Amino acid sequence: MGTYGWSLPVAASTYAGSIDFGIWLIHAAMLGIFALWGAFFVYLLVKYRARPGVPAVREDHEDTPSHISVPDSFSKFPFAQMLYRNKGALKSLVPDMIIMGFEIALIVFYAIPVWSKIKMTVPEGPDVMHVELVAEQFAWNFHYPGPDGKFGKRKAELVHFSNPIGLDRSDPASADDVVMGNELRLPVNRKVVIKMYSKDVIHSFFVPEFRIKQDILPGMEIPLWVEPTKTGKFEIACSQLCGFAHAHMRGDVYVQTQEEFDAWYKSRLATIPAAAPATSNPSEEF
Amino acid sequence: MSQDPHGHGHHELTFWERYVFSVDHKVIGLQYLITSFCFLLIGFGLMMLMRWQLAFPGTSVPFFGHLFPQDLAPNGVMTGAFYNSLGAMHGTIMIFLGVVPLGVGAYGNYVLPLQIGAPDMAFPRMNMMSYWLYLPGGIMMLSSFLMPGGAAQSGWTSYPPLSIINPGQTIWLLSMVVLITSSLLGAINFLVTTINMRAPGLTWFRLPLFVWAQFVTAILLLFAFPVLEGGALLQLLDRVIQTSFYLPAGLVISGVQMTRGGGGSVLLYQHLFWFLAHPEVYVLILPAMGVVAEIIANNTRKPVFGYKTVVSSIIFLGVLSFVVWAHHMFLSGMKTSLARIFMTTTMIISIPSVAILSCLVFSLWGSSIRFSVPMMFALAFLPLFGIGGLTGLPLGLLPTDIYLHDTYYVIGHFHYVVVTGTLIALMGGIYHWFPKMFGRRMNDFWGKVHFWGTAITMNGIFFPMFIQGLAGVQRRMYDFNAQAHNIGTTVAPAIGKMSLSELQWFCAVGLLIFQIPFLINIFYSLFKGQKTEENPWHATTLEWDCPSPPPHGNFTHDLNVVRGPYEYSVPGAKTDWSPQSEGAR
Numbered sequence: 001m002g003t004y005g006w007s008l009p010v011a012a013s014t015y016a017g018s019i020d021f022g023i024w025l026i027h028a029a030m031l032g033i034f035a036l037w038g039a040f041f042v043y044l045l046v047k048y049r050a051r052p053g054v055p056a057v058r059e060d061h062e063d064t065p066s067h068i069s070v071p072d073s074f075s076k077f078p079f080a081q082m083l084y085r086n087k088g089a090l091k092s093l094v095p096d097m098i099i100m101g102f103e104i105a106l107i108v109f110y111a112i113p114v115w116s117k118i119k120m121t122v123p124e125g126p127d128v129m130h131v132e133l134v135a136e137q138f139a140w141n142f143h144y145p146g147p148d149g150k151f152g153k154r155k156a157e158l159v160h161f162s163n164p165i166g167l168d169r170s171d172p173a174s175a176d177d178v179v180m181g182n183e184l185r186l187p188v189n190r191k192v193v194i195k196m197y198s199k200d201v202i203h204s205f206f207v208p209e210f211r212i213k214q215d216i217l218p219g220m221e222i223p224l225w226v227e228p229t230k231t232g233k234f235e236i237a238c239s240q241l242c243g244f245a246h247a248h249m250r251g252d253v254y255v256q257t258q259e260e261f262d263a264w265y266k267s268r269l270a271t272i273p274a275a276a277p278a279t280s281n282p283s284e285e286f
Numbered sequence: 287m288s289q290d291p292h293g294h295g296h297h298e299l300t301f302w303e304r305y306v307f308s309v310d311h312k313v314i315g316l317q318y319l320i321t322s323f324c325f326l327l328i329g330f331g332l333m334m335l336m337r338w339q340l341a342f343p344g345t346s347v348p349f350f351g352h353l354f355p356q357d358l359a360p361n362g363v364m365t366g367a368f369y370n371s372l373g374a375m376h377g378t379i380m381i382f383l384g385v386v387p388l389g390v391g392a393y394g395n396y397v398l399p400l401q402i403g404a405p406d407m408a409f410p411r412m413n414m415m416s417y418w419l420y421l422p423g424g425i426m427m428l429s430s431f432l433m434p435g436g437a438a439q440s441g442w443t444s445y446p447p448l449s450i451i452n453p454g455q456t457i458w459l460l461s462m463v464v465l466i467t468s469s470l471l472g473a474i475n476f477l478v479t480t481i482n483m484r485a486p487g488l489t490w491f492r493l494p495l496f497v498w499a500q501f502v503t504a505i506l507l508l509f510a511f512p513v514l515e516g517g518a519l520l521q522l523l524d525r526v527i528q529t530s531f532y533l534p535a536g537l538v539i540s541g542v543q544m545t546r547g548g549g550g551s552v553l554l555y556q557h558l559f560w561f562l563a564h565p566e567v568y569v570l571i572l573p574a575m576g577v578v579a580e581i582i583a584n585n586t587r588k589p590v591f592g593y594k595t596v597v598s599s600i601i602f603l604g605v606l607s608f609v610v611w612a613h614h615m616f617l618s619g620m621k622t623s624l625a626r627i628f629m630t631t632t633m634i635i636s637i638p639s640v641a642i643l644s645c646l647v648f649s650l651w652g653s654s655i656r657f658s659v660p661m662m663f664a665l666a667f668l669p670l671f672g673i674g675g676l677t678g679l680p681l682g683l684l685p686t687d688i689y690l691h692d693t694y695y696v697i698g699h700f701h702y703v704v705v706t707g708t709l710i711a712l713m714g715g716i717y718h719w720f721p722k723m724f725g726r727r728m729n730d731f732w733g734k735v736h737f738w739g740t741a742i743t744m745n746g747i748f749f750p751m752f753i754q755g756l757a758g759v760q761r762r763m764y765d766f767n768a769q770a771h772n773i774g775t776t777v778a779p780a781i782g783k784m785s786l787s788e789l790q791w792f793c794a795v796g797l798l799i800f801q802i803p804f805l806i807n808i809f810y811s812l813f814k815g816q817k818t819e820e821n822p823w824h825a826t827t828l829e830w831d832c833p834s835p836p837p838h839g840n841f842t843h844d845l846n847v848v849r850g851p852y853e854y855s856v857p858g859a860k861t862d863w864s865p866q867s868e869g870a871r
Contacts, residue, residue: 004774008689009758022686023756030676037647038669044650045665048586049657055862056587056654056855092592095644096637103633106683112626115684119622137540156536156543166538199538201448202552204617204692208758208771211689217552217619218447219534235771239692239760241441243448244367247768 012209012230012255018114019211025110029102118212122193122223129192131184134165135203135216137242138249141165142184146176146269159199178268182251184236187261191227204239207253215240228255307418309410310838314417315396316723321421322387326709327801328428329379332372334794337747339364341791343765343777358436369764370439371454375431377442378458381566382465383424385704388712389573390469390507391420394476394500397719400829400836401494403485403845403867408478416471423464430457441762443563446532446555447547450524451539459522466515473507476500485828485867487847491597492866494827494851495583495590498597499576502604503569509608510565517558524550531555556618560611568607570704571671572600574711575642578664581718582646584825585661586653587862589852592645599638599645606635616687625684632682639675643668654855658823659733663714666741667707674702677752692762695755701748710741716808721822725834726815732803739800746793750775750786824863827851831867 011020048056074080083090132143132151141164145151152174158166164181167174186192196205198218205224206213209232214224238249256264308314338347344363347354351362358368399407407413430437435453438444449455480501484493493501520531532555533547583590590596612620612628647668655661677699680686690696713736720728757775759766766776766787780786821830832841845867853864 004757004771006753006757006775006780008756009771019685019689022683023680023689026680026683026686030679034669034672034676037672041647041650041669044647045655048650048653048655050587050654054654057652058588058855058857059652089592089595092595092644092648093641096640099640100633100637103636103679107630107633111629111683111685115622115626115629118685118688119625136538156538159538159541159543161541200540201451202445206692206758206760208689213617213688213691215618218537219550219552220619222619235769237758237760237769237771241370241445241448241762243452244365244370244439246370247366247763247765250769 009208010230010232011211012228012232012234013211014227014229015114015118016209016211016229018117022106022110022114026106033099119214123191123225127190128225129187129190131192131194133184133194133196133205133216134199135196135205135238136164136199137201138238138245139164140182140184140205140236140249140251142180143167144178144180144265144268145173146178146272148173148176152177156199165199176269176272178265178272180268182236184251184253185261185264186226186228186253186255187258188228188231188255190258191225193223193225196222196224201242202240203242203249206237206239207234208237209234210253213239228253231255231257307414309406309414311395311399311407311410311413312723312836312840314413315392315394317417318387318391318395318420321417321424322384322392325379325383325424326385326388329376329384330798332376332379334798335364336369336372336376337787337791337794339369339764340766340776341785341787343767355436364764366764367439368436370441370762371431371437373762374438374441374444374458375427378427378438378462379424380704381442381570382462383420383427385570385708385712386469386566387420389570389577389708390476390500390503391417391472393496393573393577393712393715393719394472394503396723397829398476398497398500399479399483400722400832400840401497401827402480402483402488403828403831403841403847404479404483405839405841407475408483409475412471413475416468416475419464419468419471423461423468426457426461426464430454430461433457443556443559444518444521445559446521446524446550446552447537447539449521450533456522456525459518459525462518463515463522466511466518469507470511470515473504473511476504477508480504485845485847487845488828488866491594492847492850494576495579495593495596495600496573496576498600499572499579502600503572506565506569506572506604506607510562510569513558514562517555517562520558521555553615553618553620556615556620557612560614561608564611564614565604565607567700567703568603570708572603574667574708575600575646577711577715577718578646578667580827581660581664581714582649583852583854584718584823585656585658585664586649587656587854588649588653589850589854590645591648591651592641593850593852596642596645599641602638603635603642606631606638610635613682616684617691629682629684636675636678636682643672643675658717659728659730659737660714660718662734662737663710663717666737667711667714670702670706670710670741670745674699674704674707677702689758690755692760693755694751694759694761697761698748698751698755701751706741706744706748710744713740713804718823719829720808720811721818722829722834722836724812724815725818726811727818727822728811728815729807732807736800736804736807739803740797743793743796743800747790747797750790754786821865824861826853826863826865828866831865 008020011017074084134141143165150173152171153168154166155168156166158168165179196216198216202215202217204215210226212226216222232255234253236251236253346362358365438454438458440449440452523529524531528546530547530550533550535548537544537547579590610631613632616625681690717728717733754775759772759776766772776787777785820834847866848868849866855862856864
């Protein structure tokens with residue numbers, strides 16, 4: 001189990017670093033803005049506290065911009081005149097402009113590229129491992145395709161407490177499928193794509209160390225990918241209120257070396273039960 | 287203006303007509319004030335129960351434990367289901383029955399007609415109806431605790447399919463429909479009143495900022511609430527007559543196939559909900575900004591800096607608040623490229639908020655700050671709302687939101703906005719307008735005790751939430767011990783032997799204790815407070831131009847508005863305030 005202190009947990013995926021970078025950068029900026037602004041605020045409170053004989057001083061720049069005399073050189077440029085007359089109001093917008101510039105820079109150079117990498121692309125290729133996840137109140141069921149690389153069919157009417165995902169063992173593709181409850185095993189330094197489904201309500205897959213979170217909606221197929229960079233045991237938490245035992249909906253991710261992972265996979269394949277007889281016309285799949 | 291607006295001035299009103307089924311905007315405003323205070327206290331009580339569970343999980347709730355039904359809290363130890371219903375009801379009560387009725391129903395009703403020099407609201411009977419829908423709707427909402435299975439327990443957001451299979455939700459939906467109708471009636475009334483009933487000479491750009499804030503708030507309510515009302519009605523049909531607007535096919539609930547589902551979309555409800563619930567954030571914050579602007583102008587003895595910038599920012603906020611709703615849904619499974627657009631609009635909406643806040647701070651420049659009790663609340667609003675706004679930044683940006691979404695960071699963020707922002711400002715509003723409402727002042731010393739105690743304990747509750755959120759602690763967890771990564775910043779010893787959850791619990795107790803001088807101050811001042819004349823703060827706006835408390839019909843003389851709302855310290859004037867209206871007395 002990772003260690004959990006007063007800061008971000010260990011970063012254990014390829015994109016965790018870029019999310020942490022954003023978190024620290026924004027917090028540094030926030031602290032800076034708050035400190036500067038707070039100092040100015042306190043200065044104003046002290047300097048302009050009410051004292052007998054010292055009245056408030058109005059500055060009437062805004063109410064009477066038409067009374068402000070404009071330098072002759074601006075006379076041919078009405079727009080420049082308007083800006084000059086409203087220079088007091090414009091000056092007050094300087095903090096906005098600074099913050100707006102900072103935000104635009106964050107969007108363009110940080111947020112959109114990182115989001116596109118994490119959420120808008122799904123890695124493909126022979127090296128990518130595939131797992132499917134069927135979430136339910138209050139458990140995570142992981143479905144591995146087995147050596148044939150094909151996921152067997154899952155049918156709603158086959159769901160039973162001994163077969164939580166309703167796997168149809170009569171489907172040839174499902175003969176070598178491995179199903180794990182609340183336990184996800186991944187090889188380190190290899191991309192994995194998890195297609196996520198829900199049987200009942202909305203859940204949310206969250207592994208703090210991977211810095212990844214994604215809601216899982218019933219009736220939809222939602223992909224998620226991650227490439228773990230550290231071996232160890234991490235926690236899977238449900239992040240979307242899913243019922244009375246929401247807090248207890250947890251699982252473990254074991255990130256192992258490829259050899260350890262292969263050995264585990266082999267041991268699970270040996271425990272697969274024999275095929276059950278096919279049932280009546282299946283209709284719904286999830 | 288001095289004539290009786292209802293033409294029955296000689297008719298002696300009975301007790302019921304005067305105080306219960308009143309059509310006078312001031313009485314209705316006070317009814318809203320008292321009722322919303324009661325609901326705020328109830329919502330606060332629910333929060334205390336939750337904080338007890340979070341600080342001391344698995345122990346019996348003191349005093350109240352034995353009052354709970356055995357199936358929800360065996361031996362006073364609350365279950366997850368009970369905790370969830372406390373959470374859902376805390377959110378619902380605080381937002382829909384506490385803060386909005388206080389900011390809009392109470393202050394809007396009481397102050398807005400006075401500030402525009404109107405004898406009453408445009409539709410007094412509709413105004414009464416609005417209150418008399420709000421109170422039964424609120425009682426109905428509370429009554430759901432007495433239903434079999436308990437109150438709603440699917441969060442204040444009520445996401446299907448959970449809200450369709452959970453108990454308690456039907457009453458929640460029904461009372462939401464009633465409450466929304468009440469808000470809509472109020473919103474129409476505010477709009478018509480502001481547009482039609484301004485005093486002679488009170489042009490749009492002479493309106494006090496509080497009126498502008500209420501006006502834009504009413505527009506938001508009018509356009510956003512019908513969408514939620516529709517969404518809630520569809521959910522009600524899904525629950526009651528087994529339709530399937532939000533249920534996809536193939537659901538298996540606790541191992542049992544659900545046959546009635548199919549053809550519905552889970553995401554549809556979320557869009558409908560947040561289309562209301564984001565503008566709702568501005569419904570919560572705009573009236574508070576209006577109150578702060580009034581108090582700051584009055585206590586700095588100079589005009590609010592950049593009046594037109596603030597007005598245009600309020601309007602801009604109102605418009606933009608309709609195109610940012612999906613920033614609550616970045617990780618909802620919505621199309622991921624769409625999220626980029628909502629992130630951009632979310633960043634843009636921070637600009638008018640920063641503009642308003644900077645104008646309020648710049649107003650202090652060159653001023654003569656009177657540190658009265660309302661001013662202390664208004665000044666505290668600025669940095670504390672600032673923290674709420676700044677912490678919205680990492681939540682509004684997509685990559686950082688992946689990690690922080692649904693953690694305590696979000697809870698800290700919106701409580702800084704709504705509690706240390708809105709509620710602090712609205713409390714300041716009580717001290718500011720109390721002399722107008724009752725003709726007596728509140729005690730200054732106990733006001734300051736209330737202020738410091740409240741401001742410090744609120745921070746003690748909410749600031750640790752940022753630490754917890756950064757450590758990845760999720761919201762809506764009834765037992766932090768259930769997940770290892772939640773423990774370190776919640777129930778593990780942090781300061782000496784005290785955990786952060788215990789610190790938050792003690793601060794919540796402190797917050798409760800510091801409301802006692804406030805309540806005593808209100809009741810004592812009602813009867814024994816120092817008597818005041820009509821304008822004790824030497825303020826300029828029209829509500830200070832009528833007797834305290836104002837009689838039925840409000841103004842005893844004709845109004846003639848000749849200047850802007852905040853003409854303080856005008857060079858050459860006799861006094862350092864120049865009232866908006868000049869005319870025969």
